[in-house]
Amino acid sequence: MLNIEHRNYIKVPASIVYEVLTSSKGLGEIWTKKLDVQAKEGYINIFDFDEGYLTKMKILRLEPNSTIVWECIASDEQWVGTGVSFELTEKDQITTVVLKHTNWRELTDFYQWCNYNWALFLQRLKIYCEKQHDF
Structure with a gap:
């Protein structure tokens, strides 16, 4: 099994990053505007990227300001059965995000493309959080 892992540092408290990653407003700004999202364990978040199918992520775990864990139950076949997690730690109002x-x-072209796009996702998250919550 292969994993994608990225780390970024965001100059805002973890509570702000958590809110963006668990809300329709936040994920709509950094991922896709076509979505149905709730911050509730067991809920199935739905994302539409205009690719002819919906991406559905079941929320397995939510620990406020700390951990978000999803399981992909529908999407591109290479995503189904994979997991996405966000681990947040804060020190001096800087949040470390590990995605x-x-x-x-398997290692495929799609895996490599997604790896690149997760890095872009974290960059958009950083820019959005820091711009919306300028200290």
Whole structure:
């Protein structure tokens, strides 16, 4: 199994990053505006990227300001059965975000493309959080 892992540092408290990653407003600004999202364990978040299918992520775990864990239950076949997690730690109002996309079955072009796009996702998250909450 292969994993994608990225780390970024965002100059805002973890509570702000958590709110962006668990809300329709936040994810709509950094991922896709076509979505149905709730911050509730067991809920199935739905994302539409205009690719002819919906991406559905079941929320397995939410620990406020700390951990978000999703399981992909519908999407591109290479995503189904994979997990996405965000681990947040804060020190001196700087939040470290570790994003993991785990349980890829093989190294493919799509895996490499997604790896690149997760890095862009974290960059958009950083820019959005810091711009919206300038201290």
